[in-house]
Amino acid sequence: METNKTLFQKLDLQTPLRIPLRMFYVMGLSIFDGRQHCCTTFEKVKRAKFCILNIFIIFFVIIAISIYNYDPPYGDNFGKFNDKLKLGVVIAAHLVILCESVIAGGYTNGFFQIYSKIHLKSSTDHHWKSEMKLYWKLFSYLGGSIAFILSVEITYLMQVLDKDDWLVYFTSYTPCVFICRCRLLQFILSLELIRVELEQLNRELLQSAKGTGKVQMKFYEKFICNVLPQWMKRYEDIFEMSHSLSKSMPISPLVVFIAAYIKILSDCYWAYWVNYAKFKINEIFECSLLLPSVLNILLVLVVSKNCMRTAKLIPQSLHSIRHSVGNLCLSRKIQHFSLQICHQQIIFKAFGCFTIDCYIASGILGSIATYMMFYIQFMPKFNYL
Amino acid sequence: MSQQQTVQTILLHFSELFLLCKVMGIYPQNWKVFQRYHDLKKSNVGVLFVIFVMLAIVVLYNLLIFSFSEEDSTLKASQSTLTFVIGIFLTYIGLIMMITDQLSAIRNQKHLGEIYDRIRKVDERLYRIGCVVNNSVLELRIRIMIALTFVCEITIMIAAYIVLLDHTKWNSLLWIFSCLPTLYNSLDKIWFSTTLYALQQRFAVINRALEDMVQVHERYKAMMAHRKRSGSNNMVKNKNVINDILFDLGHEESLKLNYLQNELRGSGLAGKLGKNRVKPVITVANSMNNFNQFQSIKKQPTKSAINIHYESELSNVSRVEDKLNDFCQLHDEICEIGKKLNELWSYSILVLMAYGFLIFTAQLYFLYCATQDQPIPSLFLSAKNALITATFLLYTAGKCVYIIYLSWRTSLESKHTGICLHKCGVVADDNNLYEIINHLSLKLLNHSVDFTACGFFSLDMETLYGVAGGITSYLIILIQFNLAAQQAKDAASSHGTNDPSQISNGADNSSEDVNDYSTALTTLMTSTASTIITASSSALN
Numbered sequence: 001m002e003t004n005k006t007l008f009q010k011l012d013l014q015t016p017l018r019i020p021l022r023m024f025y026v027m028g029l030s031i032f033d034g035r036q037h038c039c040t041t042f043e044k045v046k047r048a049k050f051c052i053l054n055i056f057i058i059f060f061v062i063i064a065i066s067i068y069n070y071d072p073p074y075g076d077n078f079g080k081f082n083d084k085l086k087l088g089v090v091i092a093a094h095l096v097i098l099c100e101s102v103i104a105g106g107y108t109n110g111f112f113q114i115y116s117k118i119h120l121k122s123s124t125d126h127h128w129k130s131e132m133k134l135y136w137k138l139f140s141y142l143g144g145s146i147a148f149i150l151s152v153e154i155t156y157l158m159q160v161l162d163k164d165d166w167l168v169y170f171t172s173y174t175p176c177v178f179i180c181r182c183r184l185l186q187f188i189l190s191l192e193l194i195r196v197e198l199e200q201l202n203r204e205l206l207q208s209a210k211g212t213g214k215v216q217m218k219f220y221e222k223f224i225c226n227v228l229p230q231w232m233k234r235y236e237d238i239f240e241m242s243h244s245l246s247k248s249m250p251i252s253p254l255v256v257f258i259a260a261y262i263k264i265l266s267d268c269y270w271a272y273w274v275n276y277a278k279f280k281i282n283e284i285f286e287c288s289l290l291l292p293s294v295l296n297i298l299l300v301l302v303v304s305k306n307c308m309r310t311a312k313l314i315p316q317s318l319h320s321i322r323h324s325v326g327n328l329c330l331s332r333k334i335q336h337f338s339l340q341i342c343h344q345q346i347i348f349k350a351f352g353c354f355t356i357d358c359y360i361a362s363g364i365l366g367s368i369a370t371y372m373m374f375y376i377q378f379m380p381k382f383n384y385l
Numbered sequence: 386m387s388q389q390q391t392v393q394t395i396l397l398h399f400s401e402l403f404l405l406c407k408v409m410g411i412y413p414q415n416w417k418v419f420q421r422y423h424d425l426k427k428s429n430v431g432v433l434f435v436i437f438v439m440l441a442i443v444v445l446y447n448l449l450i451f452s453f454s455e456e457d458s459t460l461k462a463s464q465s466t467l468t469f470v471i472g473i474f475l476t477y478i479g480l481i482m483m484i485t486d487q488l489s490a491i492r493n494q495k496h497l498g499e500i501y502d503r504i505r506k507v508d509e510r511l512y513r514i515g516c517v518v519n520n521s522v523l524e525l526r527i528r529i530m531i532a533l534t535f536v537c538e539i540t541i542m543i544a545a546y547i548v549l550l551d552h553t554k555w556n557s558l559l560w561i562f563s564c565l566p567t568l569y570n571s572l573d574k575i576w577f578s579t580t581l582y583a584l585q586q587r588f589a590v591i592n593r594a595l596e597d598m599v600q601v602h603e604r605y606k607a608m609m610a611h612r613k614r615s616g617s618n619n620m621v622k623n624k625n626v627i628n629d630i631l632f633d634l635g636h637e638e639s640l641k642l643n644y645l646q647n648e649l650r651g652s653g654l655a656g657k658l659g660k661n662r663v664k665p666v667i668t669v670a671n672s673m674n675n676f677n678q679f680q681s682i683k684k685q686p687t688k689s690a691i692n693i694h695y696e697s698e699l700s701n702v703s704r705v706e707d708k709l710n711d712f713c714q715l716h717d718e719i720c721e722i723g724k725k726l727n728e729l730w731s732y733s734i735l736v737l738m739a740y741g742f743l744i745f746t747a748q749l750y751f752l753y754c755a756t757q758d759q760p761i762p763s764l765f766l767s768a769k770n771a772l773i774t775a776t777f778l779l780y781t782a783g784k785c786v787y788i789i790y791l792s793w794r795t796s797l798e799s800k801h802t803g804i805c806l807h808k809c810g811v812v813a814d815d816n817n818l819y820e821i822i823n824h825l826s827l828k829l830l831n832h833s834v835d836f837t838a839c840g841f842f843s844l845d846m847e848t849l850y851g852v853a854g855g856i857t858s859y860l861i862i863l864i865q866f867n868l869a870a871q872q873a874k875d876a877a878s879s880h881g882t883n884d885p886s887q888i889s890n891g892a893d894n895s896s897e898d899v900n901d902y903s904t905a906l907t908t909l910m911t912s913t914a915s916t917i918i919t920a921s922s923s924a925l926n
Contacts, residue, residue, distance in 0.1 A: 229814045236811050239804075332819045336810055339826040343803035352793055352846030367854070374861045378868075 016135040024186050028054040031105035051098050061172050078378045086266040087173050093259040094176040097183050097252045107248035114241050134196050142185050149292040159285045180256045181296050188303050190245045195307040197238050205317040212322040221323050221330050228333045239344040254350035260293045269375045304348050305357040311346035392512050394505040395583050396423045398524035410438030411569055412490050425498035432491055439487050445562045446480055452556040453763040467866055472762025475747050478740050483566035485736045486573040493729045503722050516590045527579055534571040537780040538564045545767045577730050581791050587719050588798040591712050595805035599812050605697035699813040706821050713825045716802050723834040731839040738838050741785035746856050750863045792836035792844035803829040
């Protein structure tokens with residue numbers, strides 16, 4: 001017990017934060033469970049036990065699918081291709097996520113270590129109300145998403161309960177999709193933590209900048225001059241956090257995005273198909289399958305955009321600090337901080353392919369519209385039968 | 386290690402690759418000079434040999450095309466105009482790629498030696514600062530890549546010959562020459578990518594040296610703070626310092642420190658091989674908060690091996706100024722070498738990317754045709770088998786993606802130097818040092834190395850993403866054209882009218898085709914629009 005206590009002191013995470021971390025750990029999405037970092041290889045392997053569980057799930061799914069011979073209605077080969085593509089991509093995404101969480105798990109640990117280090121320092125003057133606000137926000141993001149996903153999927157499941165082949169197909173890929181979505185939620189959690197720290201730093205900077213207009217110049221300049229290095233260090237730590245976040249999830253955002261993109265396309269196709277073939281299922285439910293993926297992706301984009309926007313506010317606040325021309329010491333430090341921000345940019349990219357912000361939403365929408373046109377053109381083949 | 390005496394050129398590790406390239410006639414440089422001095426010297430005989438090999442392969446490749454062209458006449462007759470045209474269009478692209486490689490090798494033969502000379506000079510300067518680069522990784526990489534290339538080429542060639550070709554005809558043996566252009570190209574690209582990797586390594590070494598300095602100073606600062614406090618009152622109250630130190634060291638590591646120290650002393654302070662490792666050593670006495678010793682050990686023959694207690698480079702501004710300046714100049718030089726390297730290979734990379742894009746799309750399209758039992762051009766007959774196609778696609782894509790990935794990583798690594806430099810500034814918190822670092826940081830902002838394909842597009846992951854999107858769109862458009870043509874043909878045969886060709890021609894002009902064209906147009910517009918959006922967003926960022 002005694003050792004446990006010291007370990008907790010070192011990595012001081014609040015209980016509300018430890019709950020989602022524990023949840024992701026149980027899902028096999030990380031080998032970090034909110035407790036102390038493990039050093040020996042044996043412990044690392046032990047931590048990966050839930051990932052191994054996940055791999056068994058995938059094998060089970062593959063075997064179930066290969067045994068079950070799925071035959072599309074009306075000999076719609078294109079629909080079959082669509083389904084296979086969706087299944088393959090989703091399973092591949094799941095595998096990539098698992099491999100990544102085992103291989104790059106150390107960086108997640110690094111992320112939370114830096115976080116607790118900054119948080120300890122800043123939390124002294126941190127009001128508990130803002131803390132509660134953060135946890136409430138996190139809870140509404142994560143809990144709300146999961147509740148929404150589950151409710152949509154369970155409603156759909158009730159609808160297709162009497163169709164055997166639909167049921168088997170749907171239940172086979174849904175767990176993998178769920179894990180993929182949780183990966184994005186994990187990403188959102190880290191982004192939100194970074195954003196809050198950035199906001200806190202920005203607030204402090206802005207307060208001092210306002211003060212420069214009021215308080216007697218020389219004394220105040222000295223104060224800022226002394227405090228600036230701490231801010232630089234804080235910013236550097238936050239940058240390190242973002243760096244270790246992108247190191248802990250190097251390719252999974254890209255893979256999950258692609259999988260979600262293909263899933264949306266395929267769901268669009270089937271929603272159209274159900275309408276077109278006048279199949280005996282309420283089309284609302286088929287369309288409802290689209291919603292969780294779309295919302296999931298939009299949430300990531302918005303949160304990531306907010307985080308990067310907050311980072312861009314910091315240089316503005318920094319340069320609003322007024323100082324006398326002769327104060328070379330302060331001007332040097334401000335210049336240094338400014339250049340530091342130029343180099344240490346907080347930008348989140350999906351494996352360098354695109355920046356994760358709302359710009360790509362328009363691109364995704366455009367390309368989905370284009371591809372849907374192709375898909376609808378491919379479809380009328382079975383019209384002749 | 387041999388690096389103890391003098392820094393050797395990285396060409397030492399290229400000898401196997403050079404021998405291969407020389408024998409096969411890709412590089413014209415003088416073999417004897419290379420063998421003796423590990424230097425690339427111009428050779429006129431070599432140029433003649435390369436040109437001879439090039440002409441020979443062109444002749445043989447044409448022979449292959451003509452001997453296989455009989456089958457293509459049936460393709461022309463079977464109304465699959467699109468397939469036929471694509472086949473014709475792409476016939477010579479492999480050959481063009483090979484010729485570009487060889488011609489640029491002849492053009493570059495003087496400058497190539499200069500590049501390696503410059504890299505050697507950079508290595509020497511790095512060595513003088515105390516960083517030694519581990520070059521033996523290059524040799525391993527070259528070997529793995531050569532092995533992979535040969536395995537892929539031979540598997541594709543032999544599998545296609547055994548599974549898909551008629552063994553009874555003598556001219557099917559000509560199939561062997563079909564793999565030569567891609568093989569030549571791959572060897573050339575191995576050379577390029579290894580050199581690029583060497584540059585990346587040098588950037589990484591600079592970054593690591595800077596980060597080591599930061600770490601040493603952090604511990605030094607913690608130690609100084611601790612000493613001050615324990616000097617004023619023996620009781621140590623401030624747990625933050627200890628926490629900071631424990632953060633850096635990790636819980637378990639601190640318990641092993643006694644052992645570590647003994648080992649370091651025992652091994653004659655050798656440190657780690659070839660790296661500028663500065664190892665702080667802390668003895669742990671009875672309680673954990675009694676850090677009474679701090680040593681930094683340097684592996685530099687000119688200076689004393691042990692810098693005595695409480696020493697960090699970053700606290701000595703005049704000395705660190707020289708070192709940081711050196712690092713920045715080296716960074717600049719490596720960037721320049723990178724630009725030169727990129728310039729030397731610019732045409733061949735551009736052609737390779739074009740080849741990759743076209744061949745990838747075409748091969749997938751032909752795979753689709755083959756699954757629909759349609760005839761395909763004989764040069765692409767590997768598309769008849771899904772497994773061979775998969776190997777071929779993996780091989781081609783791997784080549785293109787690896788070069789793009791490596792360029793992207795190198796560019797990132799070069800940008801990382803600025804980040805490390807500012808870490809030094811933040812951790813040292815010294816007024817004069819801020820001035821120096823501000824100056825160097827601006828310098829670094831202007832010295833970034835971005836790799837481009839002849840200036841047409843940059844070699845980074847964004848391009849790769851765009852290309853992947855392009856391949857999918859074009860593939861779908863091609864398949865739609867194919868479907869339309871097939872439907873027209875079916876309609877013609879079901880109506881049973883006099884001349885099927887006339888009907889199909891008529892059907893081609895029907896409204897369905899107009900629809901296709903309009904769809905293709907919309908796709909093009911949309912994809913262009915999305916490309917512009919992406920480009921503008923990246924430009925904004």
